[in-house]
Amino acid sequence: MMTERVREDFPILKQTVYGKPLVYLDSAATSQKPRRVIDALVRYYQEYNANIHRGIYRIAEEATMRYEQSRGEIAAFIGATRPEEVVFTRSTTEAINLVAYAWGRANIRAGDEIILTEMEHHSNLVPWQLLAAEKQAKLRFIPFDGQGILQLDEYQRLLSERTKLVAVTHQSNVLGTINPIKEIAMTAHAAGATVLVDAAQSVPHMPVNVSDLGADFVAFSGHKMCGPTGAGVLWARYDLLDAMPPFHGGGEMIMLVQLESSTYKDPPHKFEAGTPSIADCIVLGDAVDYLQGIGMAAIRAHEQRLTDYTLRRLAEVGGVTLFGPRQLDRRGGVVAFATDVAHPHDVAQVLDQEGIAVRAGHHCTQPLHRRLGVAATTRASLYLYNNESDIDALVRGLHVARKLFSPRPAPVQR
Amino acid sequence: MALDDLYREVILDHYTRPRNKGTMDGADITVEGANPLCGDELSVYVKLTGGRISDVRFVGRGCSISQASASMMTDQIKGKTLHEARALVGQFKAMMHGEEVPEEELGDLMALQGVRKFPVRIKCATLAWVALDQGVEEFESARGKVEAKATSEVE
Numbered sequence: 405m406m407t408e409r410v411r412e413d414f415p416i417l418k419q420t421v422y423g424k425p426l427v428y429l430d431s432a433a434t435s436q437k438p439r440r441v442i443d444a445l446v447r448y449y450q451e452y453n454a455n456i457h458r459g460i461y462r463i464a465e466e467a468t469m470r471y472e473q474s475r476g477e478i479a480a481f482i483g484a485t486r487p488e489e490v491v492f493t494r495s496t497t498e499a500i501n502l503v504a505y506a507w508g509r510a511n512i513r514a515g516d517e518i519i520l521t522e523m524e525h526h527s528n529l530v531p532w533q534l535l536a537a538e539k540q541a542k543l544r545f546i547p548f549d550g551q552g553i554l555q556l557d558e559y560q561r562l563l564s565e566r567t568k569l570v571a572v573t574h575q576s577n578v579l580g581t582i583n584p585i586k587e588i589a590m591t592a593h594a595a596g597a598t599v600l601v602d603a604a605q606s607v608p609h610m611p612v613n614v615s616d617l618g619a620d621f622v623a624f625s626g627h628k629m630c631g632p633t634g635a636g637v638l639w640a641r642y643d644l645l646d647a648m649p650p651f652h653g654g655g656e657m658i659m660l661v662q663l664e665s666s667t668y669k670d671p672p673h674k675f676e677a678g679t680p681s682i683a684d685c686i687v688l689g690d691a692v693d694y695l696q697g698i699g700m701a702a703i704r705a706h707e708q709r710l711t712d713y714t715l716r717r718l719a720e721v722g723g724v725t726l727f728g729p730r731q732l733d734r735r736g737g738v739v740a741f742a743t744d745v746a747h748p749h750d751v752a753q754v755l756d757q758e759g760i761a762v763r764a765g766h767h768c769t770q771p772l773h774r775r776l777g778v779a780a781t782t783r784a785s786l787y788l789y790n791n792e793s794d795i796d797a798l799v800r801g802l803h804v805a806r807k808l809f810s811p812r813p814a815p816v817q818r
Numbered sequence: 819m820a821l822d823d824l825y826r827e828v829i830l831d832h833y834t835r836p837r838n839k840g841t842m843d844g845a846d847i848t849v850e851g852a853n854p855l856c857g858d859e860l861s862v863y864v865k866l867t868g869g870r871i872s873d874v875r876f877v878g879r880g881c882s883i884s885q886a887s888a889s890m891m892t893d894q895i896k897g898k899t900l901h902e903a904r905a906l907v908g909q910f911k912a913m914m915h916g917e918e919v920p921e922e923e924l925g926d927l928m929a930l931q932g933v934r935k936f937p938v939r940i941k942c943a944t945l946a947w948v949a950l951d952q953g954v955e956e957f958e959s960a961r962g963k964v965e966a967k968a969t970s971e972v973e
Contacts, residue, residue: 746882747880747881747882748856748881749856749881749883749939749942750825750881750882750883753821753824753936753939754821757820757821764856765855765856765857766856766857770857773857779856779857779858779859779879779880780856780857808821808825808830809830809833809834809882810834811834811835812830812831812834
């Protein structure tokens with residue numbers, strides 16, 4: 405993969421911040437957008453903006469056709485057996501809430517157990533807390549070890565006939581850990597449980613094939629994979645979708661509406677009530693096409709090389725504690741760290757002055773940080789457009805921060 | 819926006835060499851403050867003698883702004899009555915929210931003015947102050963209840 409050529413595709417990378425070139429190291433929060441994605445958004449609004457699935461006129465037909473075409477492209481991208489298994493949502497969060505509401509309410513009963521992990525993003529934790537509270541179900545958590553690897557022997561112990569769902573992140577948004585989903589799903593299925601995967605941090609960064617993963621539900625966000633905000637995806641096995649009651653009720657999702665009752669469309673439209681983010685869903689197809697043009701395996705290899713470089717350079721800074729697995733094949737390009745003298749917010753503030761965008765805080769994973777024994781971390785996250793000079797800038801910025809916040813000699817008393 | 823507008827030397831000095839840091843036994847007021855957004859936490863301890871703050875300590879973890887602000891606060895409120903301390907809290911919060919305040923009353927605390935340009939950090943600067951204010955309020959309302967009870971018993 406030619407990083408320099410890829411960088412040319414992203415207009416924002418030409419921006420300067422405080423007179424310095426933008427160094428964007430926060431792609432785990434949201435990715436930057438290539439020119440063709442930005443252009444495709446403009447093209448929709450300028451050339452065929454119309455509501456879908458109802459217009460009889462030319463541009464409405466074009467919008468509908470492209471919306472469904474995008475669904476097909478996404479289905480092929482993740483190895484779904486049919487496009488109807490792809491439900492457009494607003495985000496990963498909405499996709500997980502959809503499952504918790506529609507599937508969860510119909511399938512979780514008092515005394516049932518839901519197994520999560522201690523490294524979940526709040527979006528794959530809070531919806532289950534809500535469901536568990538409503539249904540008097542119990543949440544169980546797979547712990548992780550000192551390197552941020554899930555303790556699967558603990559998982560085995562937690563699984564029982566009470567387990568109805570196992571909901572796990574594919575890649576941690578803090579530790580970078582890539583979890584062995586295939587193995588987790590197989591064990592869950594053997595125990596009769598359903599499996600949901602939060603793939604927000606994996607689908608944008610590595611080849612993911614949902615048929616191969618063996619999960620029942622997979623959720624991810626378009627904006628983390630070069631697409632616009634406002635378009636996310638829930639993939640689910642068709643038979644599960646078909647058996648589930650709807651999530652939101654309203655237009656678009658119905659067949660026949662009477663005053664007292666209605667009948668619903670088949671999946672995926674049953675779950676897409678109201679006018680969706682039409683432009684964003686269409687353009688997510690362009691983003692997928694862009695990523696495929698580069699190749700997900702090439703993106704993964706690039707990020708793995710750069711993660712290696714990042715871990716090595718950060719270890720040289722001194723006073724830096726790195727979190728997550730050391731083994732490169734067990735982690736992605738998300739690097740969270742703490743420094744000895746400077747608080748993450750101060751680190752991020754100093755880096756900002758150098759034009760470097762990183763994240764500081766708990767990254768929507770308060771229980772994970774409690775487990776690590778720190779209130780907050782600084783996180784640098786990589787994508788296909790990052791290069792070694794981005795990491796060199798980060799390292800220079802960290803030296804500035806450490807110098808600024810190091811104890812200085814007490815002033816001489818006169 | 820230059821970094822040293824935010825990280826003034828006096829702030830860095832208080833951050834790296836915090837004053838009055840530590841716990842206190844037998845404090846008259848103990849109060850905890852937290853900023854859930856960034857996970858910053860601190861506790862403030864106040865000892866009263868003859869109606870004045872005779873000793874004050876704080877412990878906590880957080881960014882340079884929250885820790886330096888707490889350290890500077892402990893320096894400034896020592897010797898004050900609770901009423902005077904709360905008045906200072908009011909002035910400090912007013913300054914952080916962009917109001918004009920008499921510089922001589924705030925002294926070194928004026929160094930925290932630079933934080934105003936960074937809206938997300940204002941809560942870091944006010945963390946200790948909000949906690950102190952709450953602690954004093956709880957102390958006074960508890961004392962008020964005790965006094966009210968004493969009065970009603972006499973009657």
